Amino acid sequence: MLSLIEAKFVRALCYHALVQLFAKPYTLDNGASKGIPLRLQAETNQDNNNIPSSTVAEIYTQILADLNDAEQGLVEEQGTNNTIRAHKNTAIALKTRVLLAMGRYEDVITEGNKIVSAAAPFSAPTGVNHALQGNVVNVFRTYNTTESILSFPMAEINPPGTQNQLGFCYNQGSGNMEYTLNAAGAGIFANTTAWPATDARRASLTADQTNGSLKLLTKWAGVSPFIDWVPVIRYSEILLNVAEAEAEAGSLTRATALLQAVRSRSDAGYTFTGLTTSESVVNAILLERRIELLGEGFRVPDLQRRNDPINSVGAGESVPVTDSRYVFPIPTAERSSNNEI
Known part of the structure; x- marks a missing residue:
């Protein structure tokens, strides 16, 4: 059973996901855009259905308030439940993601330094000793x-169509395979220069379909009943969050060291070269995020927080940040029950 302070963490996690889906990026106008309704009390009847949307800035203010409370109130460790229950470092880690989405790079560094050591090998100096695993495959097994x-x-009571759709959508053993990797054009899988065959993430976490015509992501490789766990926050993301913030702040040496640490875990012989400007380091980090976090739900949020267009492969066009299609519309059911949204 969640404590009140853990519930605040969960609320922050959920609101950040919602504001990314249904509202324009904070960085577009410093959060002045219309956001979503901010419900901060339990609803036991229909009296308070009608609540207008708060601004994106107001949503982010609440998210950070909840995470700051969570950091102060959560325990240092959850024992055998460190991966599935929030502790202090979990709140700090999520703060780096939220602050990165706000473009607050110095604050990302400040928070990140609480759980990322000053030099390699990078790890969390206090609380749960987060660190990269030597074998990236282990993280998904x-x-x-x-x-x-x-x-x-x-668990088996979470079949595809409810909480866990990952294995069902990716796994060839299921006979479904709703999603496969884009192996041509701008797809990251096609970039064999940035992502060579020597990289364990390509060699061990992707596969050819039986007939070789499709490229599969095998991070979630379990068969029915598809009980692979869903990664929400990984330490490699935090290293890349801090790396990007450091690069944006002009600290290229540490930014590159963090970037190299993530790559070297999967490809020990690969060395980044030519990273002499903030722009070149940031671009390398963004490319590394596409490789490291492939299939984990980061691609579109990463485009949005930098106000980049979203490429629509099927429609053959790019959707700019000013387009109404850039984010999802408020669902009809919500608009039907909330007249002020």
């Missing part, structure tokens, strides 16, 4: 590693 800051565990 054993689940309870120190790299897994927060994951959603699954």
Whole structure:
């Protein structure tokens, strides 16, 4: 059973996901855009259905308030439940993601330094000793590693169509395969220069379909009943969050060291070269995020927080940040029950 302080963490996690889906990026206008309704009390009847949308800035203010409270009130460790229950480092880790989405790079560095050591090998100096795993495959097979800051565990009562759709959508053994990797054009899988065959993430976490015509992501490789855990926050993301913030702030040496640490875990012989400007380092980090976090739900949020267009492969066009299609519309059911949204 969640404590009140854990509930604040969960509220922050959920509101950040919602504001990314249904509102324009904070960085577009410093959060002045219309956001979503901010409900801060339990609803026991229909009296308070009608609540207008708060601004994006107001939503982010609440998210950070909840995470600051969570950091202060959560325990240092959750024992055997460190991966599935929030602790202090979980709140700090999520803050780096939220602050990065706000473009507050110095604050990302400040928070990140609480759980990322000053030099390699990078790890969390206090609380749960988060660190990269030596073998990236282990993160998606054993689940309870120190790299897994927060994951959603699954059981047979969570079949595809409810909480866990990952294995069902990706796995060739299911006979479904709703999603495969884009192996041509701008797809990251096609970039064999930035992502060579020597990288364990390509060699061990992707596969050819039986007939070789499709490229599969095998991070979630379990078969029915599809109980692979869903990674929500991993330590590699935090290293890349801090790296990007450092690069934006002009600290290229540490930014590159963090970037190299993530790459070297999967490809020990690869060395980044030519990273002499903030722009070149940031671009390398953004590319690394596409590789490291592939299939984990970061691609579109990463485009949005930087106000970049979203490429629509099927429609053959790019959707700019000013387009109404850039985010999802408020669902009809919500608009039907809330007249002020």
